[in-house]
Amino acid sequence: MIAQATVGAKAPARIKTLLVKELADNWKDLQAFVVVCPIGLDAIVSNQLRAALASKNIKMTVVKNSVARVALAQLDLALAAQLFDAPSAICYGGESVVDVARELVDWAKKDDALRLRGAFLEGQVFSAEQVYKLAAMPNKNELLAQISGLITSPAGRIVSTLTVLGGRIAGSIKTLTEKLALQAPPAEPAPKENEEQQDVQTQENPEPEGSAPEEPTQSQKDEGDPKDIPNDK
DSSP states (O other): OHHHHHHHHHHHHHHHHHHHHHHHHHTTTOOOEEEEEOTTSOHHHHHHHHHHHHHTTEEEEEEOHHHHHHHHHHTTOGGGGGGOSSSEEEEEESSSHHHHHHHHHHHHHHOTTSEEEEEEETTEEEOHHHHHHHHTSOOHHHHHHHHHHHHHHHHHHHHHHHHHHHHHHHHHHHHHHHHHHHHSOOOOOOOOHHHHHHHHHHHHSOOOTTOOOOOOOHHHHHHTOGGGSOOOO
């Protein structure tokens, strides 16, 4: 009987150890979560809440506080143990803890039987009031969109400015070209072909400067001699 009583007394300890190990294995990558007290919810609302959370890849697990505290201590998350001082359910997953907080805050507004206990994030514990503020923050995707907008917006303004400046420079160059075309002197007409030939001959046979006039020939002298003019007398 003593042996049977001893075995019976040790059984809960073994079960607790197994439960702690199971939670520690499930929570090994856990870094952020929200804790709620779902005791006041009726079965229908509780099932609806679980289904809504599951559709967004958010898990909700009702835990025994003593087991949860030991599992958190093994994961170096002992600071979060203070949230487990009443019947509790831990909620985690989704895109970020902000999405988890939003879902739970929306349900708490619809049914006040769901009480928020607090949250754990980045090694810090948040109160129930701070969970509401957490739900109002942008989530991961929204933050990425904001950062992308901040990065691309200046680049867009630079491109727009460069485009405007480029248009102005092109317009100025066009105006300057037109002004220079109007100010340019008219082109000289091309010399005619005969004038070109005459110039070439002149260049080939230039007359020597200071040369004496040519002597008249004998025939020219005879033609111009007055003795050959007949006398009408």
